[in-house]
Amino acid sequence: MKTNAIVRYFNLRTLALALFYALTSIASYWAAYELRFDFNVPENHSLDRVHTIHWVVGLQLMLLMAAGQFDSILSYFRLPDALRLFGGLFANALILLSMWYVYKGHNVPPRAVILTYFLISFLAIASFRVIMRIQSSRGLEDWFAMESAENVLIIGAGEIGAGLCSDLMNKSRLGMRPVAFLDDDTNKVGRYVHGVLVANIVDEVAAVAKRYNASKVVIAFPSASVKRMRQVAELARDAGLAVDTVPALTDLVSGRAELSQLRPIELEDLLGRDTVDLNSDDIRSMLAGKRVLVTGAGGSIGSELVAQILSYAPSELLCVDQAEIAIFNLRQNVLKATASAHTRITTRVLDILNQPQLDKLFEEHRPEVIFHAAAHKHVNLMEDQPTEALQNNFLASKQLARIASAHAAERLILISSDKAINPTSVMGASKRLAELALGAQQNAPGNNTKFMAVRFGNVLGSSGSVIPIFRKQIATGGPITVTDPEVTRFFMTVEEAVGLVLQSATQGSGGEIFVLDMGESVKIVDVARQMIALSGLRENTDIDIEFIGLQPGEKLYEEVQHLSEELQATRHARVMRFVAPKDANFDIEKLNADLQAAIAGGHVREIKQAIQKHVPEYTPSL
Missing domain, CATH: 3.40.50.720 (NAD(P)-binding Rossmann-like Domain)
Known part of the structure; x- marks a missing residue:
């Protein structure tokens, strides 16, 4: 029934257009004769007009149909539409002129009439289309x-x-x-x-x-x-x-x-950087048709990883997060919009510290490429809870690496942090320990999995970062709290960070730590001032900025490499590589035992000292 109604609508619409074009063509043809003979058409030409009008107008209608004018929506009229209309009418004029030369003017309208007919028809139809467009867009x-x-x-x-x-x-x-x-x-x-x-x-x-x-x-x-x-x-x-x-x-x-x-x-438009030129062919070669696992898939980095990975058509994408609401939001906001018919998508609420469940997951899905984005990342929170930081960032990463190797995964990429460089916080130190755990697994006997880590700085707008905090403080009338007027941080957009993570993953052969080029660091107080201005407010008049001092574990500025590291260039200008030397004296099991003992004791000071024993560049806040 619905199909019949649509067909009937288009038939009526086509008939109405045909009638309009026919009446316009008849009027134009008639007017062309009147203009040619100064409104005093001789009797013989008047008879020619009557005898030829049917086939001349019919020819024009056929050419208008061939030019797509019967399928046009009258209220849409731009240069391409005008050119198509001109082409159909001009073709009609050329045919009539050719016929005049062939038949020496016998039973064919005069040349001046043909040209005038063409011009009047074009002006009449184009003017009507313009009026229809104006009428529809501006009542x-x-x-x-x-x-x-x-x-x-x-x-x-x-x-x-x-x-x-x-x-x-x-x-x-x-x-x-x-x-x-x-x-x-x-x-x-x-x-x-x-x-x-x-x-x-x-x-x-x-x-x-x-x-x-x-x-x-x-x-x-x-x-x-x-x-x-x-x-x-x-x-x-x-x-x-x-x-x-x-x-x-x-x-x-x-x-x-x-x-x-x-x-x-928005601030992201002003603090972000120019578009990254990625080698999509390399990334596609790494991901297309593969089984991919993303841990922490509901977080800022994880959800963007999911979105970008789906564009490279993996055969299966497994999304894991320990937070139920994070998986729910991922399914509602990301997977619905980017789901692909070529990719089987599975979501799991799972804590990767749960060894039996993690083993079962690997047995069922056999992931080939793993992006490990699950982590505790907030410096201030983790400073008072080093046990949580170690369990989620170090022990879980160590376990994931071991299980990935046991199941012969192709590669595992750890999402690390610039805070792992010469760390002063428990969070940064736990990320450095995760890097060491991956390095140890890389060198373990019988390992065939490529392990690598990617470090980068603050992601604009990620949960818990300074920008959402500033937005909330502005919304409540301030003040905006900044730790120190000289404190600086590196910023990048989540799209750029994830794109470069994927690019880094294609270049790893195992054991590397990749460092993303973060550009120039930005003063946090300047970020606060820009956000005040973007809100249409004035500093010290509408919103105050208050300096509260550096918090435990925080640095005045972030660094790009360890004191002993030498970074090497890669095939991509914004990605650098650090290949960790194999340390014969490094004992991952001794590290694990010492930290487990400190965790069992439950004393914050002792846990930090145990970390420092194995990460000598760590400067703890005791």
């Missing part, structure tokens, strides 16, 4: 809405900016009126895009905003460098303008977002 309520629309400047007069301008003009319900463009290309200044002037270069945003009474800028060059994005945002904020940006270029290309789906510019 009366839209015209009134434009009176109260917000004046906006568009930064970037390229294809993205032009498309955004068109969208805002046609979707006036969005309440934004583009009044001017700004662009870094001086050759574009003074020109018009969709009737909107490219008023000046971007650095003159304050003057242009004042001239056009604009209250907002929209940054419409998603491929620009992060540095340039930051500069433009600062110029706009200094001018007292709100700052929005278009969706990411990848979302626009994939169709996940539209140009008009603007969002406020």
Whole structure:
């Protein structure tokens, strides 16, 4: 029944279009004769008009159908539609002119009539289509809405900016009126895009905003460098303008977002770095058709790993996390959106310290590639609970490595931390111990699994990181608490971090520790100030910044390598390698026994001293 209704609708629609084109063509043909003979058509030509109109109009209708005009939606009319319409009508004119030369004008309209017919038909149909587009996109309520629309400047007069301008003009319900463009290309200044002037270069945003009474800028060059994005945002904020940006270029290309789906510019846009160029072929070769396990799959890093791994079509993806709510959120927010028909996805609520359950998991699923992201990562919390840090970060990693080797997994990649470098915290030291455990398993007799670790710094927006904390403090009116005015940290987006983890995994032959290029460190107080500005507030007027001093286990600045480490370049510019030398004196079982004894005693000071015994570069807070 529904199919019949659709067919009936399209038949009626096609008939209506055919009738419109037929009437327009008849009127145009008739008018062409009148214009050719100054509205005094001779009798013989008047008879020719009557005798030829049926087949001339019929020919034009057939060519319009061939040009796809009968399938068009009248309210959508852009340059490609105009070109198709022009092509169909022009083809009709060429055929008629050819016939005139072949038949020497016998029973064929005069040449001037043919050309006039072509021009009138094109103008009539194109004008009607333009009117239909205007009518559909701007009803009366839209015209009134434009009176109260917000004046906006568009930064970037390229294809993205032009498309955004068109969208805002046609979707006036969005309440934004583009009044001017700004662009870094001086050759574009003074020109018009969709009737909107490219008023000046971007650095003159304050003057242009004042001239056009604009209250907002929209940054419409998603491929620009992060540095340039930051500069433009600062110029706009200094001018007292709100700052929005278009969706990411990848979302626009994939169709996940539209140009008009603007969002406020966020800290991630200003602290992140330029897009990473990954060797996707190597990653695909490592993951395609493989059975992949991700531990800590519900966390910030784990969930992004899951999303990116799925794009490389593994045969099976096993997602494990000890937190029930983390697995629930993963299934709702990630797996529903990225599930693939080529990949079998399994989720498990499981503590990897549970040896029998972990063994059973490996026996059932036989994972080939393992990404170990499960960890306790909060420095302050773990400083008072070293037992938890050791059990989850070291003992669980040691057990996972042993079981992976026993089941002949192809490779295991540990997600480590820059806090494992010359650690001053229990969390950092426990991560360093996990690296040592993987190194020991790599050198164990009979091992065929490739073990490697990847270190990187703070991930923007991850749970418990400084940025969500600052957002909450701003929302409650402050103050924002910063440990020290000189404290610095490295930041990267979760997408970049995970992409580089996958890239690192392709380069490992076993026993390596990879260090991601974190770029330049950022002062935490500068992060706080940027977040205040992005919220449209003023420091010391709306929100205060309070310095509370470094907490136990915290560093003033993070380091990129151990005192004794020498980093080597890899095939990727943002990934460096450290190959740990085989230490004949290192005894993983002695390390394990000492730490287990200290854990059994339960004294924080003794546990930290036991860690320091085996990680001499660790400087504990006692």
